[in-house]
Amino acid sequence: MNGGTNGGTKDGPNGPVDKPRADATVDAEGRFVVSVTMPLPDTARPRLLLRPRPPKGRSEQETGRVVALEPAGQDRWRAVLDVAPALEEGRWDMYVLGAPGEERLPLLPGLRDLRALVSGAGDGRASPLAVRIPYVTKDGRLAVRAWLRATHxxxxxxxxxxxxxxxxxxxxxxxxxxxxxxxxxxxxxxxxxxxxxxxxxxxxxxxxxxxxxxxxxxxxxxxxxxxxxxxxxxxxxxxxxxxxxxxxxxxxxxxxxxxxxxxxxxxxxxxxxxxxxxxxxxxxxxxxxxx
Missing domain, CATH: 2.60.40 (Immunoglobulin-like)
Incomplete structure (x- = not known):
């Protein structure tokens, strides 16, 4: 298990969250679970946005993957990305979307539980092979590295x-x-x-x-x-x-x-x-x- 810090909060670990922080888990079935800490009203309908990072010199794509964040406790929200549909191969940046027109907020990394990936055996993997690994970028944000290969x-x-x-x-x-x-x-x-x-x-x-x-x-x-x-x-x-x-x-x-x-x-x-x-x-x- 990879640990995060509490650097995204104000007034100590129990204070209001300055930026959304997310724990990421990949389970044994390959589902990718994201748990976001962010104070929002009960009526809020936040969403998780995964956007493919463009190659150097190219503009950002408008398309991406949007998943609803469901309430999961006090100031906690949860989204589950099933194995299908797979993410296209590349690097995907992660954001929280609030109300329409609001600025998207990049996710800071929390805990990353990747124990289900450690064995590396790959038994029972379907074709095409789809792999998703959450990681921390050089500038300290949470992102996903994805591979999608028909043969491997x-x-x-x-x-x-x-x-x-x-x-x-x-x-x-x-x-x-x-x-x-x-x-x-x-x-x-x-x-x-x-x-x-x-x-x-x-x-x-x-x-x-x-x-x-x-x-x-x-x-x-x-x-x-x-x-x-x-x-x-x-x-x-x-x-x-x-x-x-x-x-x-x-x-x-x-x-x-x-x-x-x-x-x-x-x-x-x-x-x-x-x-x-x-x-x-x-x-x-x-x-x-x-x-």
Whole structure:
């Protein structure tokens, strides 16, 4: 359970609320429950607004998801977002809406109970895979990170041995067939690909080992000032099947990039380092040594 503070109140924790603060819970069935603390008259009809955050340089969308906030005690209001309909993939900011024409109020974070997400097993997940993780933004507001994927390969344990790494993963929305392979694609115009045979470990589970020398042979060797080569990790469940992104989505971590830092290996003039992107997708960086 992640804790919040009482920094959004005046005159101590029992004083009137300066800004609405929300506790967020994800239960075992995947429902997202939001409990808001905000003094309002009994006749009020507040609503919870989830609005997709636009990409940089684009204007905010007018559309969003609005859910009624029901009375849940003294100065308490509650909304439940069922599993369906799913949120589109992206980041969603959360607000309270009062009467028509009133300014929307951003939510401050309270307690976040994400224990139901911690196991990361994902058993019984329907297709498409829909994931919602409440988190605190850099400016201290409550938001939701959502993923929606028709097919998905959930990264599990990553083991390291000298100049290689072994990834275990679980497949959702597809089944392994003949010619199944991990597929590493180098970003850029050439779109180079490395295919690695999978080792099935059950109906959905599999593993594969990446030899860093296969990635460093013709990438990331442009000298100390050269840009690194980035290899994105996919799986092809069969020889001619569309590729599926390998990512880690089924737990309580909304942003893995700075939380999970893996060791780098040095091979000749390059260093090789796996990492998670801003979207929690698995990738491998090959950079000139000493960069």
């Amino acid at each position: 390969a959930e990264a599990g344990r990553i083991d390291f041995s000298g100049d290689s790494m072994t990834v275990t993963a679980r497949l959702f929305g597809a089944r392994l067939g003949e010619g199944a392979a991990a597929s590493l694609h180098r970003r850029g115009r050439d779109g180079a690909e490395r295919r690695i045979t999978l080792r099935p470990e059950g109906d959905q589970d599999f593993a594969f080992t990446v030899d860093y020398r296969d990635l460093s042979a013709d990438g990331g060797q442009g000298g100390a000032g050269a840009a690194p080569a980035i290899w994105d990790v996919y799986v092809r469940p069969a020889a001619d099947a569309p590729r599926i992104r390998v990512a880690r989505l089924l737990d309580d971590v909304a942003d893995r990039k700075t939380v999970f830092v893996y060791p780098a290996a040095t091979l000749g003039g390059v260093t090789v380092r796996p990492y998670y992107t801003v979207d929690n997708d698995l990738a491998v960086e090959v950079a000139p040594a000493g960069r």
